[in-house]
Amino acid sequence: MLTTVIGAYPKPKYLKLPDWFNADGGTDTQYPTKDYHDAIKKMGIEAENIFQKATEEVIKDQIECGIDIITDGEVRRENYIHYHCRHLDGIDFNKLTKKVARTGNYECWLPTITGTVKANEAFLVREWQLAQKMSSKPVKITIPGPMTITDTISNEFYNSPKKMGEDLAEAIKVEINRLAEAGCKYIQVDEPLFARKPKEAIEYGIKNLEKCFEGIMNKKIDKITHICCGYPDKLDAVNYPKAPLNSYHEIAEILDNSIVDSISIEDAHRYNNLNLLNKYKNKKIIFGVLKIASSKIDSEIDIYDRVKEALNHIDKERLILAPDCGLGHLPRELSKKKLKIMSEVANKF
DSSP: OOBBBSSOOOOTTTTOOEEEEEETTTTTOOOOHHHHHHHHHGGGGGHHHHHHHHHHHHHHHHHHTOOOOOOTTTOOOOOOHHHHHHEEEEEEEEEEEEEEEEETTOOOOOOEEEEEEEEEEOOOHHHHHHHTTOOOOOEEEEEHHHHHHTSSSSSSSSSSSHHHHHHHHHHHHHHHHHHHHOOOOOOEOOOOOHHHHHHHHHIIIHHHHHHHHHTTOOOOOEEEEEEEEOOOOSTTTSSHHHHOTTTHHHHHHHTTTSSOOOEEESSSSSOGGGGGGGOSSSSSEEEEEOSSSSOOOOHHHHHHHHHHHHHHHOGGGEEEEEEOOOOSSSOOHHHHHHHHHHHHHHHTT
């Protein structure tokens, strides 16, 4: 059985970069543009060498843990959403606007859309090419989805989230096509807001997700979407805000009829009713089996039993094992222990 990771991985300690996993106030804290750029300036002429060293370490860890489809750990990013937004026209990182995000769970100062959002120069292609040269396994690139970006950014230009999402989808589509043309086989668009706002996902969010993948030149790519239910603000948080699990059931049918190939869902932190898997007739399911907000080592027996139960609802060829979400909250050694356990379970099927 194949294994993958979702995106983020613990950054090496020598990589002094603002990160929403180590910021006070949780994952939706204010990120003034100067903090990120000041961190890059402090690295000086060694910045690129530092990023490449960190990427190589992250890739090596994943390969040693037996992961089949890896990522670059998002080591260049302060967070996966705003990093992408820095490379789009129409978004001002010097103009911060206060906003309530994640269906009221966070209040934060966010960069502001001040004009039409458009793609700028290519940036992910080079990052993927550098990472893939370091890896014997395929490297997956992760991208924030239109609906999730609209919730994690302020806006003083668009009159509707739907139109904003359409333009964001067009901009994302440009970068995805660049990646596909360069040879990237695994491209993942993250849409956790689908779990927060299933009604809007059905009305226009999934349509905009599909738009992101329109016109792909390389038809062999795996079009992936990741839908988690929310990050905690710290490791071992207990009752942190999560989207309702029933959201997965509400959007399953329309996602199963969409153009995406693989759908990533969490299951470790809170078990789903596995009848959910019966609703996916055509898609591969990336199944969360590792808790990303817990310092406790996951039980190999529990994971094995859960996967075995899942196989009563989906065939083995369509099930891929993964953590619930990114591993950024976890220490490096703990991440490796968890990933090794997951790989050992996968090898038993």
